[in-house]
Amino acid sequence: MAQEKLYLYPIWIRLWHFLNAILCLILIITGVSMQFSAPSIALVNFDTSVAIHNIAGIVLTINYLIFFIGNLFTFNGAQYQIVYRGLYKRLITQAMYYTFGIFKGESPPFPISRENKFNPLQRFSYVFVMYLFVPIVFISGWALLYPQTIPTTILGTSGLHLTDLFHIISGFIISFFMIVHIYFCTIGKHPGSNFKSIINGYHEAH
Numbered sequence: 001m002a003q004e005k006l007y008l009y010p011i012w013i014r015l016w017h018f019l020n021a022i023l024c025l026i027l028i029i030t031g032v033s034m035q036f037s038a039p040s041i042a043l044v045n046f047d048t049s050v051a052i053h054n055i056a057g058i059v060l061t062i063n064y065l066i067f068f069i070g071n072l073f074t075f076n077g078a079q080y081q082i083v084y085r086g087l088y089k090r091l092i093t094q095a096m097y098y099t100f101g102i103f104k105g106e107s108p109p110f111p112i113s114r115e116n117k118f119n120p121l122q123r124f125s126y127v128f129v130m131y132l133f134v135p136i137v138f139i140s141g142w143a144l145l146y147p148q149t150i151p152t153t154i155l156g157t158s159g160l161h162l163t164d165l166f167h168i169i170s171g172f173i174i175s176f177f178m179i180v181h182i183y184f185c186t187i188g189k190h191p192g193s194n195f196k197s198i199i200n201g202y203h204e205a206h
């Protein structure tokens with residue numbers, strides 16, 4: 001029987017994703033390096049880290065705008081709309097599948113289709129990361145690039161520290177998401193199937 005292949009990742013999403021992944025890696029490495037740098041032991045030289053981090057942050061923002069506008073005007077945007085009715089039940093069903101069903105050889109409870117290319121947990125986490133944490137990270141990043149725009153005090157505490165806290169927490173959440181994301185991407189027809197999909201655009205059905 002011929003294998004069913006769905007074209008799920010248009011070229012613009014693949015290019016956006018590739019650049020986004022590379023930039024996030026660069027931002028994490030340089031960000032961690034700055035955080036833990038001491039003159040004697042720096043992962044990457046401090047000034048170099050700052051320069052690379054700033055440039056990568058600017059490019060990430062531009063790339064994000066492409067993602068945002070692309071989703072606004074193409075069919076891909078529909079994949080990021082959360083239907084609240086029955087959401088909790090769908091998330092639990094998918095989590096139960098990942099925890100138990102998958103090990104018993106059950107079929108996925110939400111088969112991938114053109115209309116639903118993400119399972120409920122994917123959709124939920126992608127929306128949170130792409131529409132909450134990535135914007136927080138680059139908006140706070142731009143504010144830190146131009147610290148004069150930050151109010152001296154916010155709610156009785158230093159505005160600069162609060163902005164920095166938001167930046168670091170959201171950066172940490174994105175880093176954590178990336179690890180979990182890559183792990184879950186190995187769950188496909190074969191461990192490498194989803195990685196092939198984000199390169200050639202076609203999803204291989206189970």
Ligand code: HEM
Pocket residue numbers: 008009013017020021022024076079122126129130134174178181182185194195196197198
């Ligand atoms: C080396 C790092 C990364 C790898 C190997 C990777 C891998 C993948 C793969 C295989 C897919 C397709 C399967 C799926 O739809 O789940 C995918 C989709 C996606 N990834 Fe990643 N990813 C990486 C980094 C990231 C980062 C850093 C983010 C966000 C900050 C991200 C956000 C997304 C989103 C939103 C999609 C769905 C795109 C769409 O079709 O609209 N990824 N990724």
